[in-house]
Amino acid sequence: MEALSPACDTRFIFGLLLRPKPFRVEVKNGKIVSIVKEEERLWSSKLGQVIDYGDAVVMPGLIDVHAHLDDPGRTEWEGFPSGTKAAAAGGITTLVDMPLNSFPSTVSRDTLKLKIKSAENRIHVDVGFWGGLVPENAFNHSALEDLLNAGALGLKSFMCPSGIDDFPMTNISHIKEGLSILAKFRRPLLVHSEIQKDLESPLGLEEDGANDPRSYSTYLKTRPPSMEEAAIRELLTVSKDTRIGGPLVGAHLHIVHLSDSSSSLNLIKEAKRGGDSLTVETCPHYLAFSAEEIKDGDTRFKCAPPIRDAVNREKLWEAVMEGHIDMLSSDHSPTEPKLKLLEEGNFLKAWGGISSLQFVLPVTWSYGRKYGVTLEQLALWWSERPAKLAGQELKGSIAVGNYADIVVWEPEVEFNLNDEYPVYLKHPGISAYMGSKLYGRVSATFVRGNLVYKEKNHATAACGVPILAI
Numbered sequence: 001m002e003a004l005s006p007a008c009d010t011r012f013i014f015g016l017l018l019r020p021k022p023f024r025v026e027v028k029n030g031k032i033v034s035i036v037k038e039e040e041r042l043w044s045s046k047l048g049q050v051i052d053y054g055d056a057v058v059m060p061g062l063i064d065v066h067a068h069l070d071d072p073g074r075t076e077w078e079g080f081p082s083g084t085k086a087a088a089a090g091g092i093t094t095l096v097d098m099p100l101n102s103f104p105s106t107v108s109r110d111t112l113k114l115k116i117k118s119a120e121n122r123i124h125v126d127v128g129f130w131g132g133l134v135p136e137n138a139f140n141h142s143a144l145e146d147l148l149n150a151g152a153l154g155l156k157s158f159m160c161p162s163g164i165d166d167f168p169m170t171n172i173s174h175i176k177e178g179l180s181i182l183a184k185f186r187r188p189l190l191v192h193s194e195i196q197k198d199l200e201s202p203l204g205l206e207e208d209g210a211n212d213p214r215s216y217s218t219y220l221k222t223r224p225p226s227m228e229e230a231a232i233r234e235l236l237t238v239s240k241d242t243r244i245g246g247p248l249v250g251a252h253l254h255i256v257h258l259s260d261s262s263s264s265l266n267l268i269k270e271a272k273r274g275g276d277s278l279t280v281e282t283c284p285h286y287l288a289f290s291a292e293e294i295k296d297g298d299t300r301f302k303c304a305p306p307i308r309d310a311v312n313r314e315k316l317w318e319a320v321m322e323g324h325i326d327m328l329s330s331d332h333s334p335t336e337p338k339l340k341l342l343e344e345g346n347f348l349k350a351w352g353g354i355s356s357l358q359f360v361l362p363v364t365w366s367y368g369r370k371y372g373v374t375l376e377q378l379a380l381w382w383s384e385r386p387a388k389l390a391g392q393e394l395k396g397s398i399a400v401g402n403y404a405d406i407v408v409w410e411p412e413v414e415f416n417l418n419d420e421y422p423v424y425l426k427h428p429g430i431s432a433y434m435g436s437k438l439y440g441r442v443s444a445t446f447v448r449g450n451l452v453y454k455e456k457n458h459a460t461a462a463c464g465v466p467i468l469a470i
């Protein structure tokens with residue numbers, strides 16, 4: 001049986017058998033050099049090793065375009081080592097780190113340099129970085145250009161308060177300005193699309209008897225679908241300029257973590273039909289859970305936008321299955337357990353963010369089976385489309401010339417996410433998935449041909465590399 005990569009050695013040569021079709025993927029120098037029918041293989045004698053995973057699925061590694069690893073500056077929340085170990089154990093081979101929740105936020109060339117430095121030799125999968133679009137840099141073209149020239153894969157902004165002091169929200173003028181720079185670089189702008197109407201009293205509710213802060217329905221009232229709709233309506237006033245012949249051609253807008261599957265989704269569909277350069281993601285937690293099921297005080301489930309009712313979830317699945325939602329992402333946004341206020345259970349005061357990085361593949365599969373999700377769809381939503389968004393042409397599919405970023409997993413193997421299950425996240429206890437039973441166990445993960453994870457073990461060497469846009 002193959003051994004975990006003892007060092008990050010991309011000269012490694014091996015073959016992988018793809019089942020059920022008898023194909024062999026041949027890997028050399030970290031890249032896929034050929035995909036041949038087993039009986040037509042050309043250079044088998046030269047192969048160091050041929051690995052046969054039997055009936056397991058061999059798929060492109062997942063690319064998570066939305067994760068908060070909080071490094072540097074808030075490593076007590078997560079950090080690159082634990083976050084990327086969890087990613088590797090979950091079949092994620094590349095992730096793109098969000099510019100906020102680390103300290104400082106990634107909003108300039110210098111702060112991006114700090115990120116890169118912190119990632120070096122500490123990441124077990126490849127990591128790219130979004131830069132932040134904030135009021136301070138939005139009108140400062142040279143600052144934005146410096147950030148993009150330093151390698152940010154694109155920018156991210158918030159249309160409502162982010163909860164992080166050094167990451168203030170942007171308005172539509174900032175967004176328009178940012179897009180004009182991004183158009184030149186042909187890189188995307190990702191937007192947290194919620195607008196809070198009443199900024200004077202951001203919660204919009206009094207904590208009285210009728211609005212018990214331990215009840216999820218109270219939290220739900222503070223962030224209605226109309227907040228997503230209002231933000232998206234405003235965004236679409238500028239995304240139309242990304243159409244062919246428009247003033248922002250070359251720019252691209254990506255709406256992160258869509259929860260509202262009604263009016264907001266209809267607006268997105270219409271804009272796409274009109275030719276806007278626009279994509280949208282949703283996250284496994286919006287597809288797995290419903291508001292009705294969330295127990296009083298269980299703040300592990302608090303996130304923004306919120307998890308809505310079961311009817312909304314059904315419509316979200318329909319949109320994913322019909323192709324109106326382009327991709328999935330984790331929005332892994334952990335914190336220290338004490339900020340989740342698990343004992344007090346106050347939904348209005350607890351940190352918002354779902355902790356999920358290690359589980360997104362089994363969750364999507366387990367909850368998607370009843371809708372008829374196929375392996376090809378998983379690869380499209382979790383690898384191919386995210387690679388395109390992040391500008392990673394050599395990632396996202398098992399194809400000749402691509403990096404050998406591969407997950408091997410067993411869809412029929414069931415497991416309990418209990419206290420004995422090896423979870424590599426820094427704070428497993430805050431994950432909304434703990435206590436559930438899932439299908440789909442990851443057996444091995446390859447990053448650029450290095451076997452970085454195999455059956456509850458990680459390679460000791462951290463073989464991931466920082467990915468910078470060039």
Ligand SMILES: NC(=O)NC(NC(N)=O)C(=O)[O-]
Binds near residue numbers: 304331
């Ligand atoms: N500061 C955050 O990490 N916020 C995140 N929090 C969520 N989604 O609840 C997000 O992506 O908006």
Ligand SMILES: [Zn+2]
Binds near residue numbers: 192256
């Ligand atoms: Zn967000």
Ligand SMILES: [Zn+2]
Binds near residue numbers: 066068098333
């Ligand atoms: Zn996020």
